[in-house]
Amino acid sequence: MPLAPAARSVPGAHSAPTAHPASAAPSRSRDLADRAAELDRRMSPAPRPGAHKVVVLALDGVYPFELGIPHRILGSADGRYEVLSASVDGQPVRTDSDLTVTPGHGPEVLAEADTVVIPPYAISRASAAAPDPQALAALARVRPGTRLVSICTGAFLLAASGLLDGRRATTHWALTGHFQELFPRVELDADVLFVDHGDVLTSAGAASGVDVCLHLVRQDHGSEVANQVARCCVVPPYRDGGQAQYIERPLPPASGTGTGPTRDWALQRLELPLSLAELAAHAAMSTRTFARRFREETGLSPGRWLTQQRLRRARRLLESSDLPVERVAHEVGFATATSLRRHLAAEAGVAPSAYRRTFRASGPAAGGARGASGSGS
Numbered sequence: 001m002p003l004a005p006a007a008r009s010v011p012g013a014h015s016a017p018t019a020h021p022a023s024a025a026p027s028r029s030r031d032l033a034d035r036a037a038e039l040d041r042r043m044s045p046a047p048r049p050g051a052h053k054v055v056v057l058a059l060d061g062v063y064p065f066e067l068g069i070p071h072r073i074l075g076s077a078d079g080r081y082e083v084l085s086a087s088v089d090g091q092p093v094r095t096d097s098d099l100t101v102t103p104g105h106g107p108e109v110l111a112e113a114d115t116v117v118i119p120p121y122a123i124s125r126a127s128a129a130a131p132d133p134q135a136l137a138a139l140a141r142v143r144p145g146t147r148l149v150s151i152c153t154g155a156f157l158l159a160a161s162g163l164l165d166g167r168r169a170t171t172h173w174a175l176t177g178h179f180q181e182l183f184p185r186v187e188l189d190a191d192v193l194f195v196d197h198g199d200v201l202t203s204a205g206a207a208s209g210v211d212v213c214l215h216l217v218r219q220d221h222g223s224e225v226a227n228q229v230a231r232c233c234v235v236p237p238y239r240d241g242g243q244a245q246y247i248e249r250p251l252p253p254a255s256g257t258g259t260g261p262t263r264d265w266a267l268q269r270l271e272l273p274l275s276l277a278e279l280a281a282h283a284a285m286s287t288r289t290f291a292r293r294f295r296e297e298t299g300l301s302p303g304r305w306l307t308q309q310r311l312r313r314a315r316r317l318l319e320s321s322d323l324p325v326e327r328v329a330h331e332v333g334f335a336t337a338t339s340l341r342r343h344l345a346a347e348a349g350v351a352p353s354a355y356r357r358t359f360r361a362s363g364p365a366a367g368g369a370r371g372a373s374g375s376g377s
Contacts, residue, residue, distance in 0.1 A: 047082035054083045055113040058093045058103050059135050061122030066151050066209045070117045073213035076229045088134040096122040107138035116142050120152030128156045129182050149201045151209035159183040170195050172205030173243050193243055204243040210235055259294045270310055270333045276302055318356040325352045
């Protein structure tokens with residue numbers, strides 16, 4: 001808005017305070033409102049005629065964050081998708097938080113869907129094995145050929161319905177043991193962010209819902225549209241690696257007997273090239289007896305256990321230090337940086353530099369919310 005010309009002063013006259021136009025504040029408010037409306041139109045444009053219809057089925061105990069992901073990601077694709085929400089009975093749904101949501105539709109809308117998304121919901125051992133009959137009945141309304149997508153625990157409903165039998169699938173890494181116990185006919189892959197069978201897609205926990213929804217856009221409309229959606233939603237269009245890089249791998253408890261003391265001893269010397277003979281000598285056992293006892297106590301061979309612990313320490317150094325990758329490799333006992341890269345890629349699916357970018361902690365002096373990424377390659 002251009003500034004008003006300054007008033008000329010009159011000699012001998014008292015100067016009056018400069019008055020700002022009364023319309024200035026309302027004008028700024030209108031400008032802000034116009035910008036907000038334009039952002040809203042870009043983030044949630046009206047569906048185009050014949051848009052792909054997506055129905056998000058909210059189950060009792062639904063997680064609010066993941067419930068909103070399909071609306072935000074798919075709803076930002078310039079009207080290419082019509083995203084609706086439904087409950088199993090047309091009634092409000094209690095979330096896992098201290099709020100209740102009211103989907104706009106009942107289960108009948110599922111019969112009109114081109115894609116059905118099942119966001120995660122709070123489960124118990126009993127409800128995971130035998131979901132709410134209303135949820136199963138709602139899912140039965142879906143037409144044959146409709147694309148099904150689950151996020152996190154949503155895979156439990158698909159598995160309980162038999163829709164994942166004989167298929168590869170995924171869910172949150174922390175629930176994989178329980179899932180495999182309940183659904184042995186499903187080939188579970190705990191290391192990936194999502195699995196795409198074309199007609200059925202399953203994804204891992206929480207933010208992997210963003211990954212799978214962007215994948216849908218990419219599959220349906222190409223990378224350019226998916227990248228535009230990612231920019232609009234301020235998320236990466238594609239994440240390196242899978243959920244393996246997020247899995248906690250706690251140390252097996254050491255004991256005062258067996259191989260426990262030797263494991264503690266080895267952890268203090270990971271930078272050294274420890275051999276099986278050295279480990280067995282410390283434990284005062286033959287190499288054969290030591291290897292057998294070690295596997296009984298940890299479930300791993302000594303060599304595999306050492307590699308895991310070296311990777312565990314390497315991760316901590318990548319997260320907390322600016323050491324070059326070559327130095328990190330040396331500090332944890334890998335002969336070369338190439339060896340570290342190979343082992344980390346095999347376990348986490350990413351290179352050290354990508355892992356550092358994802359997990360590098362940013363301190364108060366690192367620029368606040370912008371953070372800082374460490375070095376490495």
